[in-house]
Amino acid sequence: MKINTAEFIVSNSDAAKCPKDFLPEYAFIGRSNVGKSSLINMITNHKNLAKTSGKPGKTQLINHFKINNNWFLVDLPGYGYAKVSKKTKSIFQQFITDYFENREQLVCAFVLIDIRHEAQKIDIEFMSYMGESEIPFCIIFTKADKISKGKIDSHIAAYRKQMYANNWAEMPQYFVTSSTESIGKDELLTYIDEVNQEVFKNNSGFLNSI
Ligand SMILES: Nc1nc2c(ncn2[C@@H]2O[C@H](COP(=O)(O)OP(=O)(O)OP(=O)(O)O)[C@@H](O)[C@H]2O)c(=O)[nH]1
Numbered sequence: 423m424k425i426n427t428a429e430f431i432v433s434n435s436d437a438a439k440c441p442k443d444f445l446p447e448y449a450f451i452g453r454s455n456v457g458k459s460s461l462i463n464m465i466t467n468h469k470n471l472a473k474t475s476g477k478p479g480k481t482q483l484i485n486h487f488k489i490n491n492n493w494f495l496v497d498l499p500g501y502g503y504a505k506v507s508k509k510t511k512s513i514f515q516q517f518i519t520d521y522f523e524n525r526e527q528l529v530c531a532f533v534l535i536d537i538r539h540e541a542q543k544i545d546i547e548f549m550s551y552m553g554e555s556e557i558p559f560c561i562i563f564t565k566a567d568k569i570s571k572g573k574i575d576s577h578i579a580a581y582r583k584q585m586y587a588n589n590w591a592e593m594p595q596y597f598v599t600s601s602t603e604s605i606g607k608d609e610l611l612t613y614i615d616e617v618n619q620e621v622f623k624n625n626s627g628f629l630n631s632i
C-alpha cells in the first residue's frame with residue numbers, strides 16, 4: 423500500500439473525544455521509548471508527524487493520524503515509565519484503558535517490543551490483558567538495526583520460547599522493523615491493507631462510513 427496522505431487530526435486524553443469517523447484504526451502501544459512514534463513516522467514517510475524523543479515519556483496523549491483519508495494510525499503513550507506508573511499505580515492511565523476497552527474502530531493493536539531484550543513481565547502482562555479483552559494484536563519487534571542480521575532469528579526464537587513459558591499457545595503474528603533503516607515497512611503496510619480490505623468487506627458499520 424502506498425501512503426499518499428498522512429495528517430495529524432487530534433490529541434486528547436479522553437477516549438470519548440477521539441474522532442467520530444467510523445474508519446478502521448491501528449494503535450501503537452508498548453514500553454516508553456520502544457519506538458512507537460518513530461515507527462509511525464517511518465511507515466508514513468514523515469520525519470516529524472509523530473513527536474519522538476530519546477527520553478522516555480514523550481507521547482502523553484492519544485494521537486490520531488488519518489492515512490489516505492481512509493484509516494487511522496494511533497500513537498499512544500508508553501507504559502512502564504516510572505514517573506507515570508507511580509502516579510497512576512497501574513501500567514496505564516485510565517484514559518488508555520478506556521480507549522482499548524471502548525474504541526469500536528480499533529481493529530488491531532501493534533504491541534512494540536525492543537528486539538534486543540528478553541521478554542519483559544510488563545509486556546507479557548499487557549499481551550495477556552489484550553487476550554482477555556479480546557483485542558486483536560500483533561507484535562512488532564523494533565530497533566532491528568541494533569543487532570546483527572544473523573541474530574534476528576535467534577532473538578525471535580528466544581522470545582517465542584518465553585511466550586510459551588508464559589502459557590501462550592502460539593506466538594502472535596509478528597513483524598521485524600527498524601525505523602532508522604526502514605526495515606519492515608512494506609510488510610506492515612501490506613498487512614494493514616489486507617485487514618482494511620477485510621473490514622470494509624465484512625463489516626457493514628465500516629462500509630456505511632465510506
Ligand atoms: N536505532 C534505532 N533507534 C530508534 C528506532 N526507533 C526509535 N529509535 C529511537 O528510540 C528513541 C525513542 O523513540 P520514540 O519513537 O520517541 O519512542 P516511543 O515509544 O514513541 O516513546 P514514548 O512516546 O516516550 O513512549 C528515540 O531516540 C528514537 O530515535 C530504531 O528503529 N532504531
Ligand SMILES: [Mg+2]
Pocket residue numbers: 458459460473474480481497498499
Ligand atoms: Mg512516542
